[in-house]
Amino acid sequence: MPPATRAPGTAIDAVALRKTYPGGRGRPPVRALDGLSFAVPTGTVFALLGPNGAGKSTTTKILATLSRADSGTAHVAGTDVARHPERVRRAIGYVAQKPVTDPMDTGRENLVLAGRLQGLGARDARARAAELLDRFSLTDAADRLVTTYSGGMARKLDVAMGLVHRPQVLFLDEPTTGLDPEARAEMWAEIERMTAVESMTILLTTHYLEEADRLAANVAIVDEGRVVVAGTPDALKDELRGDGIVVELAPGVPDDGASLAGRVADAVRASGVRDVRVEGRTLRARADAGAVALPAVLAGLDAAGLPVASATLARPSLDDVYLRHTGRSLTAAQAGSRSAAGDHAGAAAEEVAA
Amino acid sequence: MTAVVHTGLLTARALRQGARIPVFMVMNLVQPMIWLLLFGQLFRSVVEIPGFSTGGTYLEFITPGVVMMTAMFGAAWAGSSFVQDMDRGVMDRFLTSPTSRGALVASTMSYQAVVAVGQALVVLAVAWLRGARFGSTPGETTLGVLALLLAVVLLTALFSALSNATALLTGQQEALIGISQLITLPLMFLSSAVMDTRLSPAWVADVARYNPFDWAVVAGREALAASPDWGVVWGRLGLLALAAVVMGWVATQAFRTRQRSA
The missing domain is CATH 3.30.70.100 (Alpha-Beta Plaits)
Structure with a gap:
């Protein structure tokens, strides 16, 4: 299939992605993605917003070459993720929901190893590590084992890990989940500063409305494996x-x-x-x-x-937008995904995918 | 070339972390000595059974067996580091980067090999202190020890790859416990590690012929003998190398299966 329909300024282009996980042990299969599509203009921050089990992580995993879609196509940095995953891997940084650092290495060792595995020479990797430690105010903790870091420090280091090789596209899967409000505000400031310094495309998944509102130029609201509505936060709110x-x-x-x-x-x-x-x-x-x-x-x-x-x-807030398009408030959907049986399977699928 | 550099970087990471848990290092050295001294004492008189092959002491007989036991038991847990990396997002980070898949597998093999070679040297030293003697000339002893260490490395590679493949396909530490209980322990007893198979039931001797662990024990013991049959040594080492390459390939393929099911 020729990628002729893609606009030149598109860093991520997902078209009709479908993915079903086998249920296992007599349970029905779980449909994680049900024809999900969206496009991210180069050099912008894009947020996938939705509750647990909506399909955000599954989408990120497919785009970052960790998983394969059952059908549909996806291009990242101009490359088909299913056909040339090795080329995509050179262009992206991926910060998973779970910590991506090694707790028994120091912050600096983590960054240097990540840089070397990305192809930087020893000297360049050390210089880049020092630069990032400084940028994320981790220089004082640079030579301590990550296991001694606070949650906020460890998460900042996670984001730094994704930046080591100056990727064209950075995936941040729920970068602030589990952080206290203060650490979250600090992380937001770091991400804003980072987008100003490094010109790259960021795909962010979150279930925090304020996060999408504050950081993203464009938002897609995801529910039950599909994009229910997409646009700039202001346009979505003006629609109401x-x-x-x-x-x-x-x-x-x-x-x-x-x-x-x-x-x-x-x-x-x-x-x-x-x-x-x-x-x-x-x-x-x-x-x-x-x-x-x-x-x-x-x-x-x-x-x-x-x-x-x-x-x-x-x-109007993005919460109202979510409510309008899905019939549920995001807070209720988030709480429901932990108890309701149907959504439980969705959460299980996210876990399988993890 | 990239794969070699990546293997080096990831092996260095494993060694660095191993060194950060000194208790682990001490346990790694104490355990083989327990095997050596316990089995050495317990079965000391079996050499007196008519038909027992060795001309030497039981300690001399069992030393290569204990070296290989230690190597196999250690390597069976090699997948633990994969399980830990998968529990965190570390494996996902490697897999979304140009990190060589082969290097991920090879680095756990080389880390285990470094540990196992260290353990083997300690076992040999303790056996020597307790009066065991290997080879007939210093040159032959050196050559014999080198061949034994090669068998250690190959055996480690084989079982590390098996452990890695299991870790990648199941993602569970429990599956690795299964390997050590259901595979390595029976393989140990279905071999000549602690008992001359000529004195075991015939079926045990038959099974041992196809047991990669026994290949390593036979190669190591023959290499340390007073007048080694090098044909036997190289034959067994060749079989081991082949098995290690096949299992290493299987482990690398397990990354693809993981991507398909993720």
């Missing part, structure tokens, strides 16, 4: 006209699932809000003019005998 309304009902209201949801929806029907969704005791809706609609919503709930604990108005 008006404001978001979130109302929490008082804890005393009995949460009996569908019946409560029905009562709430009926109660606010007259207020003129759109996209009404009820999860537990939380009501989410949209309105062109939130300040006008909110009193009507509250009046409607009051009339239906549903006491309110809190009510907020907000400009």
Whole structure:
């Protein structure tokens, strides 16, 4: 298949990727990717956003030559990943979800070895290691074993490992998962600085909306193995006209699932809000003019005998975009993926892939 | 060329890390001495059974056996480092880089070989201190020891490759326990390591002929004999080399299988 349809400025191009993992021991097979497609312009940061089990890691593994798609094509840095994986490997850096450093080597030894395996000479590898240690403020810890590093330091070293050979394309699979807020903010600053210094394309996977919003020029929201919507964070948010309304009902209201949801929806029907969704005791809706609609919503709930604990108005966030396109809030999807049986298989597939 | 450089770099990593856990190094040296002194004492009088082949002492008989046991048992765990690298993202990082797959396998072989050669020299030294004598002239002794060490290296390569392939295909430390319980231990007893197979049931002697571990024991023992039959030594070493190359190839192929199932 000639790559004629690809635009010249495309660093990553995935077309209709499908991947199914065998279920094993009588369980049904798990479909991890179901026709996933997206393209990343050269020199930009692109985020795949979605809950655990959505297919983000599987996509990254296929693009980084660790795994093979059942069907579909993918090009990275202009090369077909299935046909010439060895060429792709020279062009990419890959930072897995799990730590990519050796705990029984020092930070410096890890970086020097990575550089040498990428083809740098001994002197160049040492110089590059020193440069990266300095850039990531790890010089003081450079000659300590990685096993003594804090979570934030170890993750910074992971990212540095992916940069040793100045790759054209860098994959960051959930770079800040498991970090405390302070370390996460520091990592974001490092990634922003890094994209300014090294001109490269970054594919980032995350289930943190703020992360995608802050770092990525383009976002694709992934759900159940396919891209449900893609665009710049602002364009996605602008697509949702008006404001978001979130109302929490008082804890005393009995949460009996569908019946409560029905009562709430009926109660606010007259207020003129759109996209009404009820999860537990939380009501989410949209309105062109939130300040006008909110009193009507509250009046409607009051009339239906549903006491309110809190009510907020907000400009659209990526969470609203996610909710709009998947019918679930990302937080709920993330929590659900840990308990619901269907998504559990998805999480298992991610684990198999890991 | 790249593969050779990568093998060197990755072997250096393994040695560096081994040296960082001195307890491990000490255990590696103590264990073969336990085998040597325990078996040497326990079965000392079997040489008096009529038909036992050796003209020398039981310690002289068992020394090459203990050298090979130590090498095989150690190499059976070689896949542990792959399992650790897979548990972390280290293996994924190697596999998404131009790191030579062959070098990943070869480096665990060469690391195990360095350890096993060190252990072999310690066993030989302890046996010598306890009165065992090998070869008839200093020149022959040196040649014999070198041939024995070559057998150690080849045996290590064979079982490291088996262990690596198992680690890559299963990703589980438990599978490696299986190798050492179900494969290496029976292979040890189905050989002439601690007992002359001419005194064992005939079927044991038959099995031993096809047992790569026994090839290493026979090559090592013959090389240390007073007047070695070099044809026997080189024949067994050739078989071992062939088996090691085949198993090394299998282990390298296991990377492809892993990519297909990942």
